[in-house]
Amino acid sequence: MIKRKSEMTKMSILIEIMHGKKKIKDIARSVNITIQGVSEYVKLLKKEGYIDRNMNITQSGTEFVYKKIEELRNFVTSVMSDMKIISSTEAIAGEPIKKGERVGIFMENGYIYAYKKQSKSSGVASYDAYPGEDLNIENLEGIIDLTMGRITLVRLPSSREGGSRLINENDIKPLIDANIKKGAIGPVALVTLKKFGISIDFEYGVIRAAQEAAHRGFSSTIFVSSDLFKYAVEELERESPGLSKVTYRIVDLSNVHRIN
Template identity: 35%
Template sequence: MKAFKKRGALTHFQILSEISKQDPHLKQKDLAQKLGITIQAVSENIKTLIELGYITSKDGRSPYKITQKGIDKVKRDAISLRKYSDSVLETMNHYKTIWPAIAGEDLKKDQIVGLYMKDGILYAHHKEENATGIVLEDTEKDSDVALTNLTGLIDMTVGEATVINLPTIKEGGTNVADMNLIKDVYENGTKSGAKIDKIAVAGTISRVVANKLDLNVDIEFAAPQATANAARKGLNVLALCVGDMTKSFVRELESEKIKYNIIDGRK
């Protein structure tokens, strides 16, 4: 949008547009109110527009009249602005209406496919589901597929979070952590008995505990947010955190309305 790159160009366009409406009673204070700028700024811009030959005025006061040169400029700038707006809208429409998924099997262009969640990831296949989409291009199994016209609701159960609070290094760290308890929680699953899908750690002591118990860590950075996001996608998360870090997990989980259980991991 080259027409508006120069400083004040957009303000010039707005002032010229208002003057082009040929309102003989248009005052500088009216322009200031409409454009959300000061009367002084309007006065300075009008002076510039007069010097450039875009408008005429007697003694720099109303009534203002737009010249043919000014009309041509407004038309050029309006076309430039419209092209830019059209390109933005096209990008936004493309962004909003095309979604990625993993192809559960070979899919053909224009096929209507069922959508389902597995391990927190969206999949598409030929079977009937409550949610559907249309395939945009031929796609092989296990590849990413572009979908449009998504309709319906994707069947998905919100997961749970089990948060184990571990002692700080000042309190003894792993030396006073109840390793057997942590292992049992992992093996027995959530409070409702569902298996643990992902392990999250926050803090050095949490990482050491996971290493000692040979737990595969899935989430380590921005763990509270990632834990809530994973649970929202149907995954059950065991989160190991140290001291006051528990508060961050609670805030995120409550914000996302995720069921959670806090366990003291000290001996």
């Protein structure tokens, strides 16, 4: 937290310098810290090569500012997503709705539906809509009642170890549920699921698709071989713009059976 505040202060001072301010007292007034504080930061910025001796911002300084602005934008986007801060939203009418009616908002099958009944989240219909029609809801209040989905990552043997040949139906059955999305990353996973007649929901952009599904209330089981497992975990751990982190668990089937 202290480091983040320091970085933001440096960014603020550099922005003031970019706008032509070179006097310490003017910068201090703009960023709302003491003259002594600005003076210390200026020394540091010169040492780091972000400004030159004439108080001009360098190329490195400009790149630093753009990088911090991008980080700040991603942080704000993430917080807004977590808090569901939106002024209007698309929805599907669950019953006949008239323009100007206040409606309750519900998540059903991964989509937002509007009904003329109470909900923790509500808004005003922008126009008339029949059941099943799309509808814009504005003047939103409250938070949509949604239970986040989870991701199960199933590690399979790599093709070098025997691949799909080592997996039998009893290994897979407990992991399959009609209400859970299924994804396959790589040939071993694809062949394994097809071998047992399991429908596949995600084949491309699998991790991102599972994360999106989790934010719509769906859980997913993703199958991946040992060779691609590290990649899948890295994707799950990586922050996705606009999405909060999804809880996941690992089931390891890579050593269940061996080829003799």
